Amino acid sequence: MPGGSQGKTIVVGGDGRYFSPEATQIILRLAAGNGIKHIILGKDAILSTPAVSALIRSHKTDGGILLTASHNPGGPENDFGIKFNISNGGPAPEDVTNSIYKITETISEYKSMNLPDLDLSKIGEFNHGPLKVTIVDSVSNYVSLLKEIFDFGMIKNWLHHTTPKPTVLFDALNGVTGPYGRAIFVDELGLSEDSIQNCVPKPDFGGHHPDPNLTYAHELVEAVERNNIEFGAASDGDGDRNMIYGKGAFVTPSDSVAIIADWAEKAIPYFKSGVKGLARSMPTSGAIDLVAKDKGLECFEVPTGWKFFGNLMDAGRLSICGEESFGTGSDHIREKDGVWAIVAWLSILAAANKEQPGAGINDVLMKHWKKYGRSFFSRYDYEECESEGAEAMMSHLRKLFADSSFVGSTLKASSSDTSFKVAEADDFSYTDPIDGSVSKKQGLYIKFTDGSRVIFRLSGTGSSGATVRLYVEKYSKNESEYGLDAQVGLKPLIEVALGVSKLKEYTGRDKPDVIT
Numbered sequence: 001m002p003g004g005s006q007g008k009t010i011v012v013g014g015d016g017r018y019f020s021p022e023a024t025q026i027i028l029r030l031a032a033g034n035g036i037k038h039i040i041l042g043k044d045a046i047l048s049t050p051a052v053s054a055l056i057r058s059h060k061t062d063g064g065i066l067l068t069a070s071h072n073p074g075g076p077e078n079d080f081g082i083k084f085n086i087s088n089g090g091p092a093p094e095d096v097t098n099s100i101y102k103i104t105e106t107i108s109e110y111k112s113m114n115l116p117d118l119d120l121s122k123i124g125e126f127n128h129g130p131l132k133v134t135i136v137d138s139v140s141n142y143v144s145l146l147k148e149i150f151d152f153g154m155i156k157n158w159l160h161h162t163t164p165k166p167t168v169l170f171d172a173l174n175g176v177t178g179p180y181g182r183a184i185f186v187d188e189l190g191l192s193e194d195s196i197q198n199c200v201p202k203p204d205f206g207g208h209h210p211d212p213n214l215t216y217a218h219e220l221v222e223a224v225e226r227n228n229i230e231f232g233a234a235s236d237g238d239g240d241r242n243m244i245y246g247k248g249a250f251v252t253p254s255d256s257v258a259i260i261a262d263w264a265e266k267a268i269p270y271f272k273s274g275v276k277g278l279a280r281s282m283p284t285s286g287a288i289d290l291v292a293k294d295k296g297l298e299c300f301e302v303p304t305g306w307k308f309f310g311n312l313m314d315a316g317r318l319s320i321c322g323e324e325s326f327g328t329g330s331d332h333i334r335e336k337d338g339v340w341a342i343v344a345w346l347s348i349l350a351a352a353n354k355e356q357p358g359a360g361i362n363d364v365l366m367k368h369w370k371k372y373g374r375s376f377f378s379r380y381d382y383e384e385c386e387s388e389g390a391e392a393m394m395s396h397l398r399k400l401f402a403d404s405s406f407v408g409s410t411l412k413a414s415s416s417d418t419s420f421k422v423a424e425a426d427d428f429s430y431t432d433p434i435d436g437s438v439s440k441k442q443g444l445y446i447k448f449t450d451g452s453r454v455i456f457r458l459s460g461t462g463s464s465g466a467t468v469r470l471y472v473e474k475y476s477k478n479e480s481e482y483g484l485d486a487q488v489g490l491k492p493l494i495e496v497a498l499g500v501s502k503l504k505e506y507t508g509r510d511k512p513d514v515i516t
């Protein structure tokens with residue numbers, strides 16, 4: 001099935017090629033998801049769905065997509081199939097990965113060649129046998145992009161002209177963002193060498209776990225506390241996630257994305273002309289929803305996984321989004337971007353200091369909670385559980401949810417009299433508002449009448465056995481609680497979650513491996 005793409009037009013087929021119903025569906029869904037209004041059918045190509053064939057004949061539009069037959073399909077062709085317009089750089093949609101998988105089943109031979117060691121310090125195009133290799137300087141390209149997005153002058157002004165001078169520590173956790181951290185913090189912002197650590201990428205990450213959370217980024221947390229550092233930040237092994245941590249101030253990813261959204265227009269030039277919409281993954285706390293409501297913006301709740309944000313961005317309905325799993329980003333690219341989030345926070349602090357000289361992370365957090373209330377949030381990870389026990393726990397919950405007496409029942413904490421009344425319990429399902437695709441079984445949730453939630457999910461990324469994730473969220477408008485440690489504020493709810501799921505009974509685990 002040869003094909004090509006021409007801007008906002010998809011050209012498919014040629015030479016009387018036949019497209020199966022599945023392939024047809026894929027074409028239409030991708031076209032809709034990418035805002036493509038025009039599909040040109042190559043010479044004598046046949047789309048198999050009768051409705052589509054009828055449309056082709058009558059040149060009618062379907063959901064804004066105009067199908068036209070053409071004798072000049074144009075565009076590059078390949079041996080395998082449809083060349084989709086997925087040039088937005090985001091994670092490949094499932095339809096595409098499924099198609100690729102199908103193709104792999106027909107591969108009968110492959111060839112390999114020995115490449116000489118490439119000198120990556122030489123930028124340019126080089127020929128190696130039949131291969132043309134282009135070496136780019138990704139760091140300088142990325143820094144140029146960030147300089148278009150953020151006001152580096154404002155950040156520098158805050159860093160160098162405030163008394164006392166704010167202190168900063170960036171930790172690349174021996175991952176890929178080391179050179180980026182050096183370029184931004186040392187070369188661009190003019191900070192000293194001791195404002196960065198672990199910035200030489202190592203294949204084994206220095207023997208550590210390159211995860212920016214309180215457990216694995218403890219070296220950063222300890223250094224920030226020991227040296228009274230105003231602004232600490234870490235990004236992960238491949239640079240798409242981030243953690244923001246200042247002296248005595250851990251910013252949960254759920255609060256982080258809400259606060260970035262709140263300050264965006266004021267602190268980040270990229271958003272000066274307005275924010276299009278906001279979004280979060282389902283288990284992420286509702287803090288960002290409150291910002292959206294205040295600003296009159298659309299807010300989407302999508303399943304866990306960044307790919308769900310891409311369609312909304314391509315359709316011009318989403319600017320800023322985040323996940324509780326330390327991913328935060330915007331529509332400048334179609335992936336979460338750890339370094340972007342860190343520079344966004346530097347921008348927020350620089351802007352906050354214009355209003356309140358000396359403002360630190362804690363001041364920004366407290367100001368936010370005073371305006372919107374605080375969503376206490378925590379995630380418990382039980383790693384490498386026996387898959388059977390974990391699945392049995394999920395089945396137990398599903399059965400419980402199916403019992404009509406569960407909604408309306410009261411669940412009591414084990415160590416106090418605090419209780420919660422069940423308002424809703426279900427398995428999260430999402431219908432993509434752009435292409436209509438439906439994703440089911442995305443996490444079991446219980447919502448209580450006071451707005452609190454507990455969620456149970458099996459990780460899709462764990463490497464052995466099953467990882468059970470328990471997410472708990474409790475909203476408070478009581479100012480005297482804002483300074484509380486999240487674990488204290490959430491204790492009764494965590495007890496209820498452990499009780500109702502019988503987690504210990506099913507998994508044999510009495511404490512989580514990681515708490516965030």
Ligand SMILES: O=P(O)(O)OC[C@H]1O[C@H](O)[C@H](O)[C@@H](O)[C@@H]1O
Nearest residue numbers: 304305306323325459460461462
């Ligand atoms: O399924 P989990 O282990 O909870 O992982 C969920 C995470 O997986 C990947 O890292 C995706 O890129 C993230 O967008 C997602 O949040």
